[in-house]
Amino acid sequence: MAKKKETSRKKEREREKKARRVFTVIVVILLIIAVVGTYILWKKGYIELDFADGHDHNEPQQSIVTDELSIHFPMLGNKYSGDCTLIKVGNTEILIDAGSRKNSAETLISYINTYCTDGVLEYVIATHADQDHIAAFVGLASGVGIFEAFKCGTIIDFPRTNSTSGTYEDYVALRDAEVEAGATHYTALECWNNENGAKRSYELADGITMNFLYQKFYEQKASDENNYSVCMLLTQGTNNYLFTGDLEAEGEASLVEEHELPKCKLFKAGHHGSPTSSGAALLAEIQPEIVCVCCCCGNDTEYNFGSNDVVFPSQAVINRIAVYTERIYIPTLVAKDTDDGFVPMNGNIIVSSDGGEVKVTCSNNDTLLKDTDWFKANRTWPTA
Ligand SMILES: [Zn+2]
16 A cells, blocks of 8 residues: 555656656747747847847937037938938037938937927028928828927028928928917028028037038029038037038039138038038048938938949948048948838937047947948948
8 A cells, every 4th residue: 555655656756757847848948939039030130139238229328418519310210311410519409400201200309309308499400401301390290290399499491492392381381380489580591691680600608609601502593402401510619510411512612612611520421422412622621530421321212323323322422531531420221121121320320529529429339331241242441
């Protein structure tokens, strides 16, 4: 009887042992599936993993918040090239352009709210009437655009346009609604002429000024909408930062002729890195140290002229910039096999300074364009 009991206990222990072994094997298999599955999804770009610090691209960076001046080139939330620059000087915010599409509004509003904590954009600049510069001011019909999301102080835009697009009409209606609500509206030409209360130069803080630059297409008809672009030079002591929208060769020639431009710490590359902008004459004047190209790198869906040279950023522009600097940064990269069609390249790019050294801080990585895989596969760095 006792022997029988012992045998059944032994059998029971063996069954338990076997069950534990089976359980362990199942757990190990599930773990392997989870790890391999995550790795595959990450490799294919379906999920984003940050092994360094698990950071949020929109988490405000304290060192930047406390810097005297920061200039932001945020990702635009889609695979299209477009411009948006947020400049922050203390509690004064300046927004230049809001591209690239109406659906960028949600992404940009969230980003701007991270740094603009009072809901007021003291200055808004729209460089020209193309959608990749104004669409997010309007936003989607199902959401809100930047004009609705923020109270605007002074809106400064392009004196001329040939545009008759619906997006442009919506932009004008919403801009005028801001004026109704108390905003002031000037054209860049009024600023240049110090007319009607507009100013050529705005002091943003002690030693930091926003200066509107003249170019002839503020007054003359241009065949290319890009040449109507509003140009602005931001000056912080001896540091200069230049923004020319999508200005093309003819507009750049006028800009160079009309001004003695200083050497610039930062240049926002003209027209998303197109070969027809950021010309040698302009670059020779400003000799940029840092260049941000506002494009979705590798984008060939909008400007396909049948040559690889117009995939942004173009080889021609890289060759010209390389004379002065290798510090070229780009927010996003085309990734055709992902749902959104893009992934962060440098991510949100922030150029900041207390007046001395100028830092570049990126939300994804600080890799220079010439060291990226995309560059190695698609472009060459000119040898001296
Ligand atoms: Zn553009």
